[in-house]
Amino acid sequence: MCGITGTSWTTRDKNISPLVLRSMTSVIAHRGPDDAGGYHSDLESRSFLFADENQWSDFTPNSETGAALGHRRLSIIDLGTGHQPLCNEDGTVWIVFNGEIYNYQELRTELVGQGHQFKTESDTEVIVHLYEEQGAACVEHLRGMFAFAIWDERRQRLFLARDRMGQKPLFYREEPSRLSFASELKSLLQLPGASREVDPHAIELFLAYQYVPHPWSILKGYQKLPPAHRAIYEQGQLTVERYWTPPYQHPELRTDLKFQTPQEWSKALRQTLTESVRIRMRSDVPLGAFLSGGIDSTIIAGLMQSMSERPVHTFSIGFPVKQFDETSYAREAAAMLGTEHHEYVVEPEALEMLPRLAWHYDEPFADSSAIPTMYLSQVTRQEVTVSLSGDGGDELFAGYDRYRAVALSQLFDRLPGFVRKMMTASIWQKLPASVEQKSFRRRVKRFLAGLAVPPERRYLKWVGIFDTERRLEMYTPEFREQIQNFDADQFLLDAYQLCPDRDFVTRTTATDVLTYLPCDILTKVDIASMAHSLECRSPFLDHHVAELAAVMPLDLKMHKGRGKQILVDTFADLLPESIQTRKKMGFGVPLNHWFRHELKPLLYDVLLDQRAIDRQIFDRKAVEQLINEHQNQQWDHSARLWSLLVLEMWFRTFMDPASIPDHFPEAALV
Known part of the structure; x- marks a missing residue:
């Protein structure tokens, strides 16, 4: 398991120095503490270790087209000779790889039979030679979790790929004459002049899902390569395509x-x-x-x-x-x-x-x-x-309990119209219920409220933390204007369309496989x-x-x-x-309790701090009402408050300006 980063350019002014590459690689050192290495197409010795910076003090870009690849390694297989970046026999194909290929031994046997020579025992080298044989189709033969980048010197092509299920991450940024990639977004922010403009649509998506879904990123101009996708950057043109879809349909x-x-x-x-x-x-x-x-x-x-x-x-x-x-x-x-x-x-x-x-x-x-x-x-x-x-x-x-609700809702959709209208009447939402979000009455009210909308949007209403109406109530008028005509539900709706003909419960599980998972x-x-x-x-x-x-x-x-x-x-x-x-138990923490006790001051000190208000995203009164309703036990808003707190802490970490926390709290272990 590792961290990868790098860039490919098509004009000399977009070339990066080895020092910049070292910064991009060092910031993800936690992903691979055992080894670090780089490749730069402008250096006479293409592959190198990140050592004393004096060796690059006189670096001068000289190529119009080229690439730089950085790697941090966590040694799992072939501990002695698996250093990256790694190349083929004649040094024309280079790779940085994050993940594990579980069928690499079987693939290696086939490639040796085809005449390829191996210098390591690693699964990484198998990908290099498989690419020589199959080109972009190499990913279709891999069984494992992976994100990798291959620089093909002959074709002057950068090839990126991500595993089918999305176990390994891959961010990228496309700009005029350059494509950059990394395992983590913070690596791309080490590029000189890297933009840090927040995407309002990403904030809307985050509040809808609790995460920023692919292909979006929290920052404008940065994207995530979706699972089961590959990308080719050649002659300044980027092409992204899906290579696998789980066979729910047909x-x-x-x-x-x-x-x-x-x-x-x-x-x-x-x-x-x-x-x-x-x-x-x-x-x-x-x-x-x-x-x-x-x-x-x-x-x-x-x-x-x-x-x-x-x-x-x-x-x-x-x-x-x-x-x-x-x-x-x-x-x-x-x-x-x-x-x-x-x-x-x-x-x-x-x-x-x-x-x-x-x-x-x-x-x-x-x-x-x-x-x-x-x-x-x-x-x-x-x-x-x-x-x-x-x-x-x-x-x-x-396995989720919510799939039972989906199955029940299908029975509701078959009922006569007057029965459906009665069950979705607003009067049911006015009945008293426990403050606990997972209480039986709360779940019934949430279930009935969702029945009033189409099935696909109904599911997001059930699993989301902020539904559309509540999100809009939270925003300032200025922020609402920035996201007008943007439908955050579309990410989920598009996933549903990949499997239109199965029963709705199966369609919903397929959608979770493609999105939530x-x-x-x-x-x-x-x-x-x-x-x-x-x-x-x-x-x-x-x-x-x-x-x-x-x-x-x-x-x-x-x-x-x-x-x-x-x-x-x-x-x-x-x-x-x-x-x-046994009943399923979520892997959670007592947020409800924390926000009424240990973390109560944090809510006021952070969410109602002037820095947070000045971002002009959330209306102060709406946030204050959310906090007070939770403190007065009128409602369990703990998940919503956690979302707002996480968002504000992200702003303070990356935007006010960026800073690395100086320590990691060790758990109190018993």
């Missing part, structure tokens, strides 16, 4: 993935996921697994243990607040599976964590489970360098784990597993309103009875 065309009975589907799932775990256990460094005590992580840990000769290291964290603590389930799973379990109880220091979150995530990111994910990564890295996780199981196998879950895990130089591998996200899940009938996933049924049926031998039947 599953009947995948005859290789069609089975007749539940038992046949279950057998295929067991074989495919087991193989996915097996190839992800290839590592030259210590390896373990996250174990929350949920169905997904327990299955992954169980499959690992079944293929290991010694106890697998598993890791979980808990919290003093009972409703956020899953350690008893993790402990029970570990005992049944026979893993060597590491359990920690943490008291998260959100006040100290906030600046660090803002720095690492680069953009406003309001999923509060980033806090425990940071702590889990911290304690896991103390024992291992690679950890497997259960990410993706909920989206692929209909890469933009929220995988972003959260990548940034949190790489902040501690920990590699996280997710067997459920193998594209073979994802394709099998995509064509699978819904009734195998959901049974009597309960999701992930086929996972429970297929892997019952790895799951304690209590875990098979």
Whole structure:
């Protein structure tokens, strides 16, 4: 696992010096603390280490077209000879790579048979030679998680690619005569004269989704390469295209993935996921697994243990607040599976964590489970360098409770018009309910409110924190004018259109696979784990597993309103009875409590500070009302307040001016 960065130019004035490249690379050193290297097409010795800057004091750009590539390495495979940037035999194809290719050994055997000569044992070199054979189509042969950049000197072409599910990030900036790229946005901001103009549309998207979705970025002129996309920059022209789509649409065309009975589907799932775990256990460094005590992580840990000769290291964290603590389930799973379990109880220091979150995530990111994910990564890295996780199981196998609401809403849509009108009447919203956002009455009112809009927009209304009406109420008139005629819902609606003909629950899970999974879950895990130089591998996200899940009938996933049924049926031998039947618990933190106690002063000191008001984004009275309603227990606004707090901390970290937090709070571990 690594960090990559670089640029390609088509006019001499856009050439960058090795010193600039070193700055771009150094700012993402946390992604790869073991090694650093660069490539510059204008240097006689193209590949070099970042050493004393005097060696470049007399650097003079001389090429009209060229490239510079930077790399930070976390050594996982081929510890001795896997230095990057890495090239082919004659030095005409160069690569910087972030990720893991799990079928690299099989690909290497084929390439050797075709006459290619290897100088390392790394998976990176396999991509170089595969590119020589296949060109841009090389990505279609890769099984893994990746973001990489290849500079093809012969064609004077920069080739970028990102893995199918979006596990590894890739930002880029296109400007006249130059394309720059990086694993993290902060690297691109090291370019001299880099623009830092906030995109108002990105703020609107952030409040709608809690993240800034691809291809947008929080800053104008910067974008994210979407998952399953590749890009070619040649002769000053950028072309971006999708190379893979999960086969939710027309599953009947995948005859290789069609089975007749539940038992046949279950057998295929067991074989495919087991193989996915097996190839992800290839590592030259210590390896373990996250174990929350949920169905997904327990299955992954169980499959690992079944293929290991010694106890697998598993890791979980808990919290003093009972409703956020899953350690008893993790402990029970570990005992049944026979893993060597590491359990920690943490008291998260959100006040100290906030600046660090803002720095690492680069953009406003309001999923509060980033806090425990940071702590889990911290304690896991103390024992291992690679950890497997259960990410993706909920989206692929209909595990979220909200899919039950989606299924119920389909019954509502079949009711006579007068019944639907009665159920969506505004009177129901005036009935009293508990202040707790997840109380039964609150959920019923939220469900009924969503029924009044079309199904696709209804789903966003249910899962979003700020719906459209509330967002507009929060904004100043000046900011509303900047985003007029922009529909933040369109990101979700476009994803729904990739799968128009399946049942609506399956369409919704497919939409989450294309949006929420890469933009929220995988972003959260990548940034949190790489902040501690920990590699996280997710067997459920193998594209073979994802394709099998995509064509699978819904009734195998959901049974009597309960999701992930086929996972429970297929892997019952790895799951304690209590875990098979337990309710899903989110990986969260007690925001509601914090904002009424420890963090109460922070809300007033930050959100109502004159700096925040002067940004002319939010109306002061609207923000004050939000805070007061929460403090008076009229409503649980904790997720909304966290979103506003995260956004303001991002402004203070990157715009007022940019500053790196001077320390990272160590968790209070027990």
